[in-house]
Amino acid sequence: MNVNDFDFELPEHLIAQTPLADRTSSRLLTLSKENGKVEHHGFTKLADLLQAGDTLILNDTRVMPARLLGVKSDTGAKVELLLLKQLADDRWETLVKPGKRLKIGAQLAFGDDGTGEPLLRATVVGEGEMGAREIAFHYAGIFNELLDRLGEMPLPPYIKERLDDRERYQTVYAKHEGSAAAPTAGLHFTKPFLEQLAAKGVRIGYITLHVGLGTFRPMSVDTVEEHTMHTEYYELSEETAALLRDAKSRGGRIIAVGTTSARTLETVATRFAYEEVQACSGWTDIFIFPGYEFKLVNALLTNFHLPKSTLVMLVSALAGQPAIMRAYKEAVEREYRFFSFGDAMFIY
Known part of the structure; x- marks a missing residue:
């Protein structure tokens, strides 16, 4: 599989340089895994797209001023x-x-x-x-x-503007310090919005994955299969393991917030049978690209990623490369904001 299959044209002005004043005021592109249908909403539409009994998994890592x-x-x-x-x-x-x-x-x-x-x-x-x-x-x-x-916040190299408020590069639920970059899909949430989801019956659980070296390194190979992922430390608590076991036993949806949550969940899935997930920790170098069959993750909330990145490959594994490339083309045409401080995408 050629790395260039995951390339796309991105005008520089679409790279978001600063966070929006209101975390939940970003846009939301939705993509159906079943039929490839793309729709456009505001981020708070997520409250209507999630259902009572869904399990939402967020990464509670905290970025170091590294x-x-x-x-x-x-x-x-x-x-x-x-x-x-x-x-x-x-x-x-x-x-x-x-x-x-x-x-x-x-x-x-x-x-x-x-x-x-x-x-x-x-x-x-x-x-x-x-x-x-x-x-x-x-x-x-x-x-x-x-x-x-x-220390200063380790903003990605494509962000040129100075960040005045450090907390805008942290999720509102950030807890365990250890990341070199934020799990940016979580930046869209506020505490009141999470409370709104919980009141609806959405179950919320937390995992920890400390984002590391690979975030800052481009792929240097021509074919996807040649790439070697970096290792990152993760932890899964018994409380969240119980949520996952219950979701699987009920046939409920597990929704990962961000590629870091997705990678952690799929790493855990390689260690345990579906209904037997247990608390665990360790190091993961899982690389998810088209051909991979997801074992725990049913849906994914994510931001828009860099061309030819491992993250574009991960979302392509979930929705299919043709559907992702079409959705990204439409996002560019409609001038969505890209990358860390950008808009969101919900693949379901």
Whole structure:
């Protein structure tokens, strides 16, 4: 399967640069898996499309202020780190700029404690591919407090505007810190809207998947099957496992909010039989593309994704590549907002 089969033309002005003032005021494109029918609504139409007894699964990961701006200790040259994954104690997998200048042994400094000394020091202790580095941090105090003080939100590279309110790159239910990027399909929800869905009889459960390295790396192969996914950490609680078991036993719909929720649910499905899902945690590198048969996910709420990305391949696995390409073409023609701060799509 050729990666170019998932390409499409996207005018740059359709890439949403800032979030809307009201989270629920985005648009919603709906796509039927059965007949490929496309319809256009406001996001709050989702309350009519979901039914009592449906189970809605959201990713409650919280984005770290993972972008650190500092200098090389010996030359004063500017450096940038993006924290991706904690490896052990104070060692992290990171993306760095400029990668070529940060060799093993390089010393870095961040912030100022008021006496001219850095608040946070770091040493490059390992090298990876495409600018990845293993970094060991040295500091006094509590790392998360320093990160909150020094770090910036790791907005995707296609967002050029500054984000004044950090919380607009968090879901309203974000809880467990550890992501390098937001699960953006969840950005459309407000607490009152979730309460409205619950009052209707929609069951709501939470999983955690910490979004990691692959979010920032383009595919570098020609055929889909050659691509290797990054690994990400996930957790499924017993409370949510019970919701999933009940949904399956009743024949109810399980709706994933975002591709991260979908990937977690399908990872869990590889570990357990449908009615025997249990609480679990671990690392997943599941890659979902056309030909894959979904085992737990019946419907998906998602944003509009980058051309030739693994995320476009995932939604194509659910709805079919021809239907997705037609829907995306229509979304472009109607000038939907794309990517992280963009509009939503409901595949059912």
